[in-house]
Amino acid sequence: MKIVVCIKEVPDSAATLVAEDGQATWGDAPLVINPWDEFAVEAALNMGGDVTAISMGGDKTALKHALAMGCKEAILVSDDALTNVDTQGTAKILAAAIQKVGDVNMAFFGKQAIDGDAGITPAQTARVLGWPALTLAASIEVDGENVKVERSVEEGRQTVSAALPAVFSLVKEYGEPRYPSFMGIRKASRANIPEWDLAELGIENPAPLVEYIDTLNPPARDIEIEMIGGGSPAEIAETLAERIMAEKIL
Amino acid sequence: MKTWVYIDHFKGEAVPSSWEAIGAAKTLGGDVTAVVLGAGLEALANTAFEYGADEVVLGEDSALEDFRVENYATALSALVSDAAPGLLLFPTTSRGRELAGMVAIDLNTGVLVDVVAMELEGEKVVATRPVYAGKLLEKTVCNATPQIITLRGRVFAKPEAEAGRSGNITQAQITVGDEKSTVTGYAEAGGGVSLTDAGVIVSGGRGTSNNPSLSPPDGMSDEEAEIWRAQQGFSLIGELAKTLNAAVGASRAAVDANYVPYAKQVGQTGKVVSPDLYIANGISGAIQHLAGMRNSKVIVAINKDADAPIFKSARYGVVGDLHEIVPALNEAMKAKLGK
Ligand SMILES: Cc1cc2nc3c(=O)[nH]c(=O)nc-3n(C[C@H](O)[C@H](O)[C@H](O)COP(=O)(O)OP(=O)(O)OC[C@H]3O[C@@H](n4cnc5c(N)ncnc54)[C@H](O)[C@@H]3O)c2cc1C
Ligand SMILES: Nc1ncnc2c1ncn2[C@@H]1O[C@H](COP(=O)(O)O)[C@@H](O)[C@H]1O
Numbered sequence: 001m002k003i004v005v006c007i008k009e010v011p012d013s014a015a016t017l018v019a020e021d022g023q024a025t026w027g028d029a030p031l032v033i034n035p036w037d038e039f040a041v042e043a044a045l046n047m048g049g050d051v052t053a054i055s056m057g058g059d060k061t062a063l064k065h066a067l068a069m070g071c072k073e074a075i076l077v078s079d080d081a082l083t084n085v086d087t088q089g090t091a092k093i094l095a096a097a098i099q100k101v102g103d104v105n106m107a108f109f110g111k112q113a114i115d116g117d118a119g120i121t122p123a124q125t126a127r128v129l130g131w132p133a134l135t136l137a138a139s140i141e142v143d144g145e146n147v148k149v150e151r152s153v154e155e156g157r158q159t160v161s162a163a164l165p166a167v168f169s170l171v172k173e174y175g176e177p178r179y180p181s182f183m184g185i186r187k188a189s190r191a192n193i194p195e196w197d198l199a200e201l202g203i204e205n206p207a208p209l210v211e212y213i214d215t216l217n218p219p220a221r222d223i224e225i226e227m228i229g230g231g232s233p234a235e236i237a238e239t240l241a242e243r244i245m246a247e248k249i250l
Numbered sequence: 251m252k253t254w255v256y257i258d259h260f261k262g263e264a265v266p267s268s269w270e271a272i273g274a275a276k277t278l279g280g281d282v283t284a285v286v287l288g289a290g291l292e293a294l295a296n297t298a299f300e301y302g303a304d305e306v307v308l309g310e311d312s313a314l315e316d317f318r319v320e321n322y323a324t325a326l327s328a329l330v331s332d333a334a335p336g337l338l339l340f341p342t343t344s345r346g347r348e349l350a351g352m353v354a355i356d357l358n359t360g361v362l363v364d365v366v367a368m369e370l371e372g373e374k375v376v377a378t379r380p381v382y383a384g385k386l387l388e389k390t391v392c393n394a395t396p397q398i399i400t401l402r403g404r405v406f407a408k409p410e411a412e413a414g415r416s417g418n419i420t421q422a423q424i425t426v427g428d429e430k431s432t433v434t435g436y437a438e439a440g441g442g443v444s445l446t447d448a449g450v451i452v453s454g455g456r457g458t459s460n461n462p463s464l465s466p467p468d469g470m471s472d473e474e475a476e477i478w479r480a481q482q483g484f485s486l487i488g489e490l491a492k493t494l495n496a497a498v499g500a501s502r503a504a505v506d507a508n509y510v511p512y513a514k515q516v517g518q519t520g521k522v523v524s525p526d527l528y529i530a531n532g533i534s535g536a537i538q539h540l541a542g543m544r545n546s547k548v549i550v551a552i553n554k555d556a557d558a559p560i561f562k563s564a565r566y567g568v569v570g571d572l573h574e575i576v577p578a579l580n581e582a583m584k585a586k587l588g589k
Binding site: 011013014015016017018019024035036086087088091114115116117118119120121123124126127128131132133134135136148152153154155156157158159160161162163166171172173208209210211212213214215216217218221223224225226227228229232233234236237238240241242243244245247249250 | 260265318319320323343344345347348350351352354355356358359360361362363364376378379380381382383384385386387388389390391392393394430431432433434435436437438439444446449450494512513515518519526527537538541544547548549550561562563564565566567568569570571574575577578579581582583585586587
């Protein structure tokens with residue numbers, strides 16, 4: 001069984017983001033593996049085959065993390081021609097990379113990338129490949145050529161069965177991702193991570209369908225806090241209740 | 251411009267943000283067609299008129315009884331490609347996101363996800379969407395047709411329903427592909443108001459377990475005792491939520507410590523919410539928590555620590571023990587609301 005996991009490198013979730021000249025900047029905050037993708041790596045490793053991690057863009061930090069967690073191989077997709085790739089383009093390129101790996105029957109994704117917050121690349125990649133999209137999976141059971149997942153959606157848990165190959169995206173309920181082991185980190189630091197460009201993938205640079213016009217800082221919300229204190233809990237609660245009622249939102 | 255709005259529903263019940271999307275489409279001008287896919291949905295189709303749809307396209311087929319994104323995408327792509335609307339709107343739900351994404355692949359167009367503002371420039375919609383968990387905003391346009399956009403819930407005003415308003419329903423011929431997957435089971439989530447649709451949210455964090463005056467039943471491990479304490483804290487929160495007709499939320503620390511299920515987590519790796527009122531109890535206000543609730547209209551913070559960062563984002567703050575303040579607030583609110 002061949003397994004791929006697609007991971008993205010993003011600024012740390014605690015980074016302070018500032019828009020400068022229409023570009024997002026994050027100072028010297030570290031780049032890390034997208035936190036949702038750690039669940040994807042965990043699930044991929046639990047399937048019991050060799051796992052190849054693929055990342056488009058980034059400086060290999062995320063890929064090294066995946067190797068340190070236990071992935072066998074890592075591939076960086078990188079090409080100077082790639083700038084401002086939209087999710088459609090990402091899906092086409094990742095699909096081509098999955099096909100180049102060859103004979104893949106499970107491709108794992110995170111739920112969402114915490115930079116662009118789109119949450120659609122798994123479904124779009126599945127569509128390009130013509131595979132079922134078993135997204136938002138909280139559990140995965142493989143039975144020969146078939147798979148059953150429990151999906152976590154707004155209204156509850158949906159159980160879906162499908163034939164492999166398939167695309168999966170993982171939610172947090174799947175279970176905590178493992179930490180890289182010390183040995184894993186040492187191995188990852190010495191690993192050779194090949195780079196594939198578009199020519200190697202055998203595809204053209206997908207024409208961008210979405211145009212990025214600007215990146216802005218959100219308007220400052222100057223909320224002035226009113227601290228409510230003094231008196232017993234009942235007195236504090238009474239004042240707070242009056243303030244809440246005065247907001248006319250209930 | 252001709253706009254289509256996809257009405258997302260769960261077993262025939264519309265997600266409220268579908269109606270918000272009709273309202274948003276109307277503000278752009280032009281004709282609004284609601285598209286309803288599934289089985290046995292005539293009532294839902296009629297309701298779409300009440301929320302302002304000028305026309306309804308109804309695609310019914312037994313293959314669409316359960317939502318499977320592949321079937322729905324194939325059906326919707328065919329309808330959209332025939333009718334060629336300039337703009338296709340979805341509510342940002344998990345179904346809406348994926349369906350929009352697949353239709354975009356089928357029709358070789360782009361999709362702008364989780365949009366919070368739209369401006370029309372000629373025939374192009376300039377859309378604003380939060381990125382980096384709302385730390386920044388991005389302006390984008392889709393340079394192919396149809397322009398596909400999913401709209402964040404509770405941002406665009408929901409139109410007033412006009413009882414009895416009706417119109418022409420077109421029964422559409424449905425094409426589905428070979429089924430890639432089938433739904434074999436369903437377990438509904440426990441009731442209560444859903445977080446993403448809630449107008450009021452009362453949340454608890456790690457502070458819910460910090461009530462040393464409670465003595466847990468004998469024989470519990472430390473971990474069980476902590477969870478037991480937190481559950482007492484969350485039951486106070488639950489009572490306040492009931493009074494306010496609110497949903498209950500939680501921080502990741504509360505979820506990770508098994509006080510409450512993950513479905514209640516608010517934040518960057520939980521749900522992004524924008525209620526009118528958000529009451530944070532025993533939550534420190536980590537940046538990843540703020541990412542999920544900073545757009546709430548009015549934020550109230552109750553925390554023992556006067557230096558807790560949550561107070562920087564709150565409109566009203568109380569430095570105190572949630573185990574005392576929350577029940578007192580419940581009583582005060584009950585009196586005010588006549589409950
Ligand atoms: C990648 C990543 C993603 C994350 N995603 C999320 C997310 O989606 N959502 C999220 O919430 N967090 C998220 N976090 C975690 C986040 O960083 C914080 O650890 C978490 O929000 C802390 O939860 P808390 O405020 O309940 O706990 P703490 O930070 O421990 O705060 C508890 C607070 O309770 C107060 N308190 C204690 N006792 C009482 C009492 N009796 N009465 C009143 N107040 C009391 C304390 O003063 C303190 O401020 C994420 C972190 C990472 C790294
Ligand atoms: N550039 C990329 N390289 C590898 N995987 C990606 C990339 N972009 C997105 N993904 C995958 O798609 C998921 C959802 O991303 P998004 O749709 O951008 O929110 C992520 O969690 C990753 O698993």
